[in-house]
Amino acid sequence: MPTIQVPGQNPFEAEAGTKLVLALEDHGVDILHRCGGNARCTTCRVEVLEGDAGAVGEAEATLLAAKGITEPNVRLSCQIRVESDLTVQPLMTASSSGLEPGTRPQD
Numbered sequence: 001m002p003t004i005q006v007p008g009q010n011p012f013e014a015e016a017g018t019k020l021v022l023a024l025e026d027h028g029v030d031i032l033h034r035c036g037g038n039a040r041c042t043t044c045r046v047e048v049l050e051g052d053a054g055a056v057g058e059a060e061a062t063l064l065a066a067k068g069i070t071e072p073n074v075r076l077s078c079q080i081r082v083e084s085d086l087t088v089q090p091l092m093t094a095s096s097s098g099l100e101p102g103t104r105p106q107d
Contacts, residue, residue: 005087007049014082020046020053021077021105030093037078037105042067043092044077044105051086078105 001013004020006029014023020042024031032043039059054074056064060079064070074091096103 001075002082003027003085004082005050005085007087016083018082019078019105019107020080020082020086020088022088022107024077024088025101025104029085029090031077031090031094032092032099033078033096033105034093034099034102035078039076039079040101042069042076043099045091045103046076046077046080046088047071047091048073048075049087049089051088052084053080053086053088054065054083060075 001015003011004014004023005011012027020036021033021037034043035041042063058080060076
């Protein structure tokens, strides 16, 4: 199983193929996902510090471009399927925004 690391937290394993946003949420990582994991809001953005997050799909690329997010290591955690070890840093959190995380994303 792939290992996910978030700075300041204990590493954890996630089943291959799991959406990264779900793996993060299920392991207590503070992350927003206001649109329910549908690649509409960009609140689940993470910075990929290490590892291969896979290819950027069309929906993700379109939304990132529309929002002016051009950094190649910034991705939507709702669009990443965990296939290998990753180190990521959530960029928007419920605690720092004062918002509720959002509806739990679907698998």
